Amino acid sequence: MIEFVLDGRSKVNTYVQLVQQVKQALRVGLLSAGDQLPKVRDVAQSLAINPNTVLKAYRELELEGLAEGRPGVGTFVRRSLAGDTLADQAELREELIGWLRRSRAAGLSDEDVLALVETTMRAQRQAEALQSEPA
Amino acid sequence: MDKVLETDGLGKRYGSRWVLRDCTVSLPAGSVASLVGPNGAGKSTLLHLAVGLLRPDAGSVRALGAAPYSNTAVLSGLGFVAQDTPLYRDFTADELVRMGGKLNRRWDSTLARTRLAQLGIPPRKPVGRLSGGQRAQVALALALAKRPRLLLLDEPVASLDPLARREFLQSLMGSVAESGATVLLSSHILADLERSCDFVIVLQGGRARLAAPVDDIVAGHRQLIGPRHLGEPIGGVAAVVRASHTDRQSTLTVRTAGAVRDPMWTVREPTLEEIILAYLAERDAEASHEAWGVSA
Numbered sequence: 001m002i003e004f005v006l007d008g009r010s011k012v013n014t015y016v017q018l019v020q021q022v023k024q025a026l027r028v029g030l031l032s033a034g035d036q037l038p039k040v041r042d043v044a045q046s047l048a049i050n051p052n053t054v055l056k057a058y059r060e061l062e063l064e065g066l067a068e069g070r071p072g073v074g075t076f077v078r079r080s081l082a083g084d085t086l087a088d089q090a091e092l093r094e095e096l097i098g099w100l101r102r103s104r105a106a107g108l109s110d111e112d113v114l115a116l117v118e119t120t121m122r123a124q125r126q127a128e129a130l131q132s133e134p135a
Numbered sequence: 136m137d138k139v140l141e142t143d144g145l146g147k148r149y150g151s152r153w154v155l156r157d158c159t160v161s162l163p164a165g166s167v168a169s170l171v172g173p174n175g176a177g178k179s180t181l182l183h184l185a186v187g188l189l190r191p192d193a194g195s196v197r198a199l200g201a202a203p204y205s206n207t208a209v210l211s212g213l214g215f216v217a218q219d220t221p222l223y224r225d226f227t228a229d230e231l232v233r234m235g236g237k238l239n240r241r242w243d244s245t246l247a248r249t250r251l252a253q254l255g256i257p258p259r260k261p262v263g264r265l266s267g268g269q270r271a272q273v274a275l276a277l278a279l280a281k282r283p284r285l286l287l288l289d290e291p292v293a294s295l296d297p298l299a300r301r302e303f304l305q306s307l308m309g310s311v312a313e314s315g316a317t318v319l320l321s322s323h324i325l326a327d328l329e330r331s332c333d334f335v336i337v338l339q340g341g342r343a344r345l346a347a348p349v350d351d352i353v354a355g356h357r358q359l360i361g362p363r364h365l366g367e368p369i370g371g372v373a374a375v376v377r378a379s380h381t382d383r384q385s386t387l388t389v390r391t392a393g394a395v396r397d398p399m400w401t402v403r404e405p406t407l408e409e410i411i412l413a414y415l416a417e418r419d420a421e422a423s424h425e426a427w428g429v430s431a
Contacts, residue, residue, distance in 0.1 A: 008327065014330040048304040049331060052167060
């Protein structure tokens with residue numbers, strides 16, 4: 001069972017944050033098809049949020065085909081997002097740990113690492129876009 | 136969807152002073168609503184009118200479809216937690232639960248006892264000797280034991296410390312999820328409004344400035360920044376809620392009617408808190424200056 005957290009300072013709507021966390025959990029395999037999502041009552045109580053907000057998030061997931069509500073029982077995951085990438089992810093994760101060790105040895109702080117990742121991703125995306133553009 | 140609370144031009148005066156006037160709101164069933172406004176805006180008055188503790192001087196109020204004043208049928212479906220959760224201080228929590236059973240038609244004694252047991256509230260200590268937070272939980276448990284369809288709370292967390300406040304809200308939200316009751320909670324606290332409620336009533340100067348679902352409010356208001364505005368109409372703007380000017384620039388919080396496309400204006404989406412503050416900030420500047428004998 002996953003547990004939700006809320007970023008009070010985020011500009012993102014509460015229900016969207018819940019939807020994103022479910023999707024994230026699906027992506028990394030913390031949740032799989034058939035797993036039960038936390039009960040609306042429990043989420044409302046632990047986060048002190050309006051239960052209608054939780055219902056809204058679960059409804060959104062239902063509309064996207066990711067979850068289904070079983071009246072009187074709860075809300076369950078219908079399908080995952082992870083797919084085949086889960087096995088590859090373990091390998092990528094190992095490589096990442098090695099890379100992180102090297103970057104720390106080189107003196108990079110956490111912020112430096114994130115900045116490096118973001119700028120490199122952006123540059124890569126731009127390079128790929130340019131490559132695929134018609135001559 | 137039926138309305139659990141409806142007011143129509145509701146007004147209440149003390150002597151010649153109207154503390155509430157022209158108040159028209161309609162609260163849908165299943166909402167968790169917040170009643171916000173500064174001190175003296177009429178929040179307590181509105182809540183007392185809603186539970187029949189006061190009679191209107193103008194207009195009408197209907198709770199659960201009927202006027203609440205001296206109406207036992209309506210009152211048995213209402214739960215009310217008054218400001219600072221007043222309880223008979225010499226009574227123990229156990230005695231209060233038993234008393235509730237004798238005074239109310241519908242009373243779920245087991246629900247009250249289970250809640251208080253889960254919260255670790257001592258049953259045989261006079262409630263006057265409990266902490267503020269514990270007293271608030273007792274008051275809430277007693278209100279919930281009535282299994283009300285509509286629960287009204289008048290600033291129940293105002294004098295609680297942050298932890299007690301959070302625990303109270305957790306309790307409240309958990310029980311709302313279980314019972315499906317409609318809640319109207321009056322509060323000073325604007326932060327975290329969006330995550331706790333889906334309907335907002337803004338009272339200011341005795342009038343309801345806003346009474347709508349949160350989604351509609353956020354979708355229907357924008358903040359416009361642009362050159363000094365002199366009052367001319369702007370395309371897409373239904374009404375200016377609040378305007379602030381320097382000699383060169385104006386910042387307007389507006390209620391929209393369609394999109395604002397004029398490139399002269401930078402359009403921003405304000406947060407729910409910012410929108411409400413804009414409504415609350417509008418005081419009657421002229422009347423106030425007149426009363427002091429100075430020019431505005």
